[in-house]
Amino acid sequence: MNIIRENKDLACFYTTKHSWRGKYKRVFSVGTHAITTYNPNTLEVTNQWPYGDICSISPVGRGQGTEFNLTFRKGSGKKSETLKFSTEHRTELLTEALRFRTDFSEGKIIGRRYNCYKHHWSDTRKPVILEVTPGGIDQINPATNRVLCSYDYRNIEGFVDLSDCQGGFCIIYGGFSRLHLFASEQREEIIKSAIDHAGNYIGISLRIRKEPLEFEQYLNLRFGKYSTDEAITxxxxxxxxxxxxxHLEPVKRLLALTETCLVERDxxxxNIATLKPLGEVFALVCDSENPQLFTIEFIKGQIRKYSSTERDSLLASLLDGVRASGNRDVCVKMTPTHKGQRWGLLSMPVDExxxxxxxxxxATPPNGNFADAVFRFNANISYSGVLHAVTQDGLFSENKEKLINNAITALLSQEGDVVASNAELESQFQAVRRLVASKAGFLAFTQLPKFRERLGVKVVKALKRSHNGVIHAAVDMLCALMCPMxxxxxxxxxxLNKASLLSSKKFLENLLEKFNSHVDHGTGALVISSLLDFLTFALCAPYSETTEGQQFDMLLEMVASNGRTLFKLFQHPSMAIIKGAGLVMKAIIEEGDKEIATKMQELALSEGALPRHLHTAMFTISSDQRMLTNRQLSRHLVGLWTAENVTATNLLKRILPPGLLAYLDSSDSVPERDADRMHVRDNVKIAMVNIIVLSIFLE
Incomplete structure (x- = not known):
């Protein structure tokens, strides 16, 4: 078998091959030059078919089936052979393979083209060509003949006609009913052809909605379930x-973060140019060469590239927003995701x-390349942690804890921190983070021999590199050890984990030195954000309840000695950083001695933080949980900064009407209607559950 060396895997799927010898697992790869199958245990190539030898790839039956056939020519003759495979992701696999349909040996399928008009986001009609292909509908620029975008059948929810627009129809797309409006004299033919192609080539059924839309309805519903004011504000x-x-040149846009979406405006x-749900963000990629360049990767394969002078602040805000929306699998990295290394969809966790x-x-890289094994691991394992991390009951069940411990040992025994590139070292920290985010990995920190020592050395060496990407990955990993994910x-x-991590004063000084340096220079927003998380888990209630008293006092004093640095963060463009700084400030005033509290009150005035937080406390109106949390935090800080502070009280007298201020002297109880958004964890309840579980176990 001649292997095409220049072939690069573009999309891989974990499949079952059906043969006369039985069924066995194969990694099915759609590459740049060929379709390849690999042995999943060794990554050895078991078969490879150049696209020129492939006759067809087609589903076996319609509907929710899993089987498909691959037909290819044998040798130089006319004989062909058909192999059967099955996968849960048949639709996606066929879509990816059919992108290379024009290179197939037989029946080079060229779709029919139709002249159309598209309703553009700028509310203008633009001439386009729609080509109905086996995998989807391509939108083509008639001037350049280039494909502008593809509407894959797998993501099409259906079609709907427009009653008051001649030849008008919408492609309902994207999983949230986004409407793309086109008009063509051949509307019926386009839709019928697309439905036939989707059934014959992909094995899915598409339908036309019975009730047509009016143009006004389209305008109100064009963003599907995200058409509401809350979703786009x-x-x-x-x-x-x-x-x-x-576009030949970069185009200026406003990238807006809403409660649920990432909105791109002109x-x-x-006007809204594009809209993507935050839940669909897969990763944020910082360019390691250009400090303004970044890429957003989405779970359905789209990639958006931007540049910004406030890149790190933007990414810190976006990271916080994505995680607040419930998407815990997002991470920031400097290397784009190699989709050919993932054995499945980005939108779903991989098989156990x-x-x-x-x-x-x-533990044992199949090709002897440890760096490649780490990148493969990160491409397949969710950032929120190993999903199947607990050993199942059964005679032949696998010991997951042992696998996780072996993986941790392999990562920490590498001298990668000396010879590895920044990207490789970052990937190692992110791999450790994925492991310690699981229960077994979290326990291993104090139970696995030499884990703490080796990790400590690795982190210290990483800090010495002074590379923001590496430091962010290292601190984010430490946060997963401070607070269970x-x-x-x-x-x-x-x-126990905290006691170990906070035991070295020199190490903490090193972290705070990085923190202060970035704040003073107005750089490293991602590093600042991750270090604020670290401080929050150590000093802020309710997490601080598991921090040992002496360590708490030591760290609090160290942070308080740089109080002015914290106040600088209240002017930061990232809402996430302002919130983190506020939580740490609250802890300093509440837990520090009177001298520290007085100093913070003075700084709140001299640094202009009090008026800013007073404005947030009084005038924030939102349904977004992050905004409401910030409002609650600001109210708390204003109370702490003005308590027994004559200067602050005099300032309030010059800002607010006397009648309003008189309420501060009222003896009535405060009508507290707001939910507590800062103390999000009930430690007593968790401890009680732990005791109950332990007692059941002992019985």
């Missing part, structure tokens, strides 16, 4: 330059078997 906006194949008209294989690859956790273990 900005919480933060950043000016960016969008870099896209559609700055001249404020795939997870176990990649845990083994860390998994469910059903043990507070005692959290206490």
């Amino acid at each position: 900005s919480l933060a906006e950043f000016v960016v330059q969008k870099i896209s194949p559609r 700055p001249a008209t404020y 078997e795939v997870e176990s294989l990649h845990l083994r690859f860390l 998994h469910d059903d956790y043990d507070l005692r273990q959290e206490q």
Whole structure:
């Protein structure tokens, strides 16, 4: 078998091959030059078919089936052979393979083209060509003949006609009923052809909705379930330059962060150009060479590239927003995701078997390349942690804890921190983070021999590199050891981990030195954000309840000695950083001695923080939980900064009407209707659950 060396995997799927010898697992790869199958245990190539030898790839039956056939020519003759495979992701696999349909040996399928008009986001009609292909509908620029975008059948929810627009129809797309409006004299033919192609080539059924829409309804529903004011109202906006194949030069855009979406607006008209749910963000990629360049990767494969002078602040805000929306799998990294290394979809966790294989690859890399094994692991394992991390009951069940411990040992025994590139070292920290986010990994920190020592050395060496990407990855990993990222956790273990991490004053000084340096220079927003998380887990209630008293006092004093640095963060463009700084400030005043509290009150006035937080406390009106949390925090800080502070009280007298201020002297109880959004964890309840579980176990 001649292997095409220049072939690069573009999309891989964990499949079952059906043969006369039986069924066995194969990694099915759609590459740049060929379709390849690999042995999942060794990554050895078992078969490879150049696209020129492939006759067809087609589903077996319609509907929710899993089987498909691959037909290819044997040798130089006319004989062909058909192999059967099955996968849960048949639709996606066929879509990816059919992108290379024009290179197939037989029946080079060229779709029918139709002249249309598209209703553009700028409310203008633009001439386009729609080509109905086996995998989707391509939108083509008639002037350049280039494909502008593809509407894959797998993501099409259906079609709907427009009753008051001649030849008008919408493609309902994206999983949230986004409407893309086109008009063509051949509307019926386009839709019928698309429905036939989707059934014949992809094996899915598409339908036309019975009730047509009116143009006014389209305008109101064009963003599907995100058409509401709440979904498109900005919480933060950043000016960016969008870099896209559609445009010869970068285009100026406003990138807006809402409660649920990432919205791209045209700055001249404020029209929405694109909208993506925050839950669909897969990763944020910082360019390691250009400090303004970044890429957003989405779970459905789209990639958006931008540049911004406030890149790190933007990414810190976006990271916080994505995680606040419930998407815990997002991370920031400097290397784009190699989709050919993932054995499945970005939108779904991989199989348990795939997870176990990649845990083994860390301990024994199949191709002898440890860096490659780490990147493969990160591509397949969710950032929120190993999903199947607990050993199941059964005679032949796999010991997951042992696999995780072996993987951790392999990562920490590498001298990668000396010879590895920044990208490789970052990937190692992110791999450790994925492991310690699981229960077994979290426990291993104090139970696995030499884990703490080796990790400590690795982090210290990483800090010396002074590379923001590496430091952010290292601190984010430490945060996963400070506060458990998994469910059903043990507070005692959290206490042990913290005691170990906070034991070295020199190490903490090193972290705070990085923190102060970045704040003073106005750089490293991602590093600042991760260090604020670290301080929050150590000093702020309710997390501080598991921090040992002496360590708490030591760290609090160290942070308080740089109080002015914290106040600088209240002017930061990232809402997440303002919140983090506020939580740490609250802890300093509440837990520090009177001298520290008085100093913070003075700084609140001299640094202008009090008026800013007073404005937030009084005038924030929002349904977004992050905004409401910030409002609650600001109210708390204003109370702390003005308590027994004559100067602050005099300032309030010059700002507010006397009648309003008189309420501060009222003896009536405060009508507290707001939910507590800062103390999000009930440690007593968790401890009680732990005791009950332990008593059941002992019985």
